[in-house]
Amino acid sequence: MGANALSELELVRAxxxxxxxxxETLVRTHADAVYGHALRFFGDQATAEDATQEVFIKVFRSLASFDGRSAFSTWLFRVTRNVCLDLARAGKHRPVPTDLMELEPPSVRDFADDVVMSRVVETAIRALPPEERDALGAVTLFGMSYEQAAASFDVPVGTVKSRVFRARRTLSRLLEPTEGGA
Amino acid sequence: MECLKAQQMLSEAIDSAVPEDELAEARAHCVGCEECTRFARSLERISSLPTPVAPDALVSRLVALGAQEAAVLRTAPAGSPEDGVAPDGHAAAPVRLMPAWWAPRLTAYAAVAAVLLVALVATGIGLGGVLSPREAVFETAEDTRARTDGAALSAAPAPGGTQEATKALSDTLIAPPYVVIDGLVYTPTGPRTVDAATLVTATPVLTSLHAASDPITLPAYRISTSNDTAVLQLTDGTYLGFSAVTREFGGRAFVLTSGSLLTSYGQWPTLPARFQQPTAPDGSPTFSFFGKDDSGTLIYIPTGGQATDGFAVAPGSGPQDPAAGNPNWTWWQRL
Structure with a gap:
């Protein structure tokens, strides 16, 4: 257990x-990651907020089951993923489909605009295959290592690396700027 | 270096440390490769973009929820009769479903209900007598569970009620039909056929089941394909199925144990002998408060223990709890 994991455990015990x-520290540290995952899963802000609230209620109520053997973010990611899947399965909320074919590449000017590009990238991420999107989110939103993500998905480390790479390559191809307007 | 390898190296370098020489080789490859240069440029741009940020209003709501939960936890561990909070008093109080003003009222109502039921029982009337005297007289052991649950539901201490009322109530209740196999508590599921190949011999069980006669020893088996299932072979050679009494914690099943043999249905499981009986509602000196299981019941662990290995539950758990009505502390171990 590293120093960071120890402090997380201490935080949970407190x-x-x-x-x-x-x-409050737990919320402020992890709210963006949970919300980001939910937003990418459902593609809808209101639903993502509902899901995020569900996640934290679940986390608060089962905090005692966190034993510090894994990183808190790993545990939180698992809860987040399950809550989103459960909400979708229960029919309470359905992911908003995104069609890759509808995505238009950004113009050179848009490519330099953080706001526009963030919106385009987030739309493109929602269109990724779920396993690639989840792997990318585990690593980039929750800050998990490849090893932690592999343990969480119960797949080899190489599989996680491949999924993250494939996700980035797809995004890269989709978002290659064009000289025309978009 | 090939394009694919170079691009993989560039991607991996964003998330983790990669060998310097290999990364340098990948970058050198990009200098002379238009495709990889484009990939590297896109990768850098995408990685530099901000990720979604939770709206401030949402974060404020979450912080408020956390504050509510913290307030509940601050009052829970003491669980003393003086403050009128049963050991799992807050567990059944959902953060969102119950407004804060309702909790103290519910506590008071539950306490009144508990006291009324104790008074009914003490005067020899009882719920059975009030509602259905004939059924009460001819009640069978199989009905015990239903009656126990019904009574507990009517006068449950959670989320309110006093421990004295809980104790008095528990003393009047009969335990559900239980047997103990290798220290674990099981409840009957009915006659069943078995595949002999799946039977794992367990320690024979001394029980009279629901009969009033003296207990006899019956061969017991666990089922290799289902770790929460066991069977007893009855004297006529048939099998009676049993299911382990469990609760969930951290998404994992924990099974009820008993330190005493339960030689007939209707006896309450007790704490294993290795644990000294707690003398205080907060579990001391044997246990200390740890947190909640998946259903919200408070759980306690011994000094130096890990909740993931096993934990204790105080008497007075809620009516839906698998330990409801048990006047004893119970120990739950990993299934």
Whole structure:
């Protein structure tokens, strides 16, 4: 267990003892990752917010089951993924489909615009195959190592590397800037 | 270096440390390769972009939820009769489903209900007598569970009620039909056929099942294909199926254990002998409060213990809890 994992465990134990600040720290540290995953999964802001709230309620209630043997982000990622899948399975919320064919490559000018490019990239990420999108999210949103992600998906490390790479290559091809307007 | 290898190296370098020489080789390859140059440029651009940010209003709501949960946890571990909070008093209080103002009222109502039921039982009337005297007289052991659950539901201490009321109530209830096989508590599921190839011999069980006669020893088996299932071979050679009494914690099943042999249905499991009986509602000196299981029941661990290996549950758990009605502390180990 590394120093970071130890501090996470201490944070969780403090939260379990009723320390309000620890709960806030957990929320502020991880809300973006959970929300980001949910947004990419559902493609809808309101649904992503609902899912994020569900995730944190579940996390708060099962905080005692976090034993520090894995990183908190690994545990949180698993909860987040399951909540999104459960919500979709239950028919409460359905992912908004995104068609890769509808994506238009950005113009050279848009390519340099962070706001426009972020929107385009997020749309493109939603259109990725789920296993590639999840692998990319585990690594880039939740900050998991390839090894942690591999353990979480129960696949070899090489598979995670391949999925992340394939996701980036697809995005790269989709988002190659054109000289024309878009 | 080939294009694919170079691109993989560039991608991997974003997330983790890669060998310097290989990365240098990949970059050198890009200088002379138009395709890889484009990939490297896109990769750098995509990686530099901000990822989604949770709206401030959402974060504020989450922080507020956390504060609510913290407040509940601060009051829970003590669980003393003085503060009127049962050991799992807050567990059944959903963060979102129950407004904060309702909790103290529900506590009071539950306490009143518990006291009324105790009074009914003490005067010899009982719920059975009030509702259905004839059924009460002819109740069979198989009905025990239903009656126990019904009574517990009517006068459950959670999320309110006093421990005294809980104890008095528990003393009047009969335990569900249980047998103990190799220290684990099982409840009957009915007659069943078995595949002899799946039977794993367990320690024979001394039980009279639901009969009033003296207990007899019955051969017991666990089922190799289902780790929460066991069977007893009855005297006529048929098999009676049993399912382990479990609860969930961290998505994993934990099974109820018993330190005492339960020689007939209706006896409560007890804490294994290796544990000293707690003398305080917070589990001390044997246990200390740890957190909640998946259903929200408070759980306790011994000093130096790991909740993932096993934990204790205090008497007075909620009506839906698998330990409901048990006047004893119970120990749950990993299935």
């Amino acid at each position: 939260a379990l003892s009723g320390d309000e600040r620890s709960f």
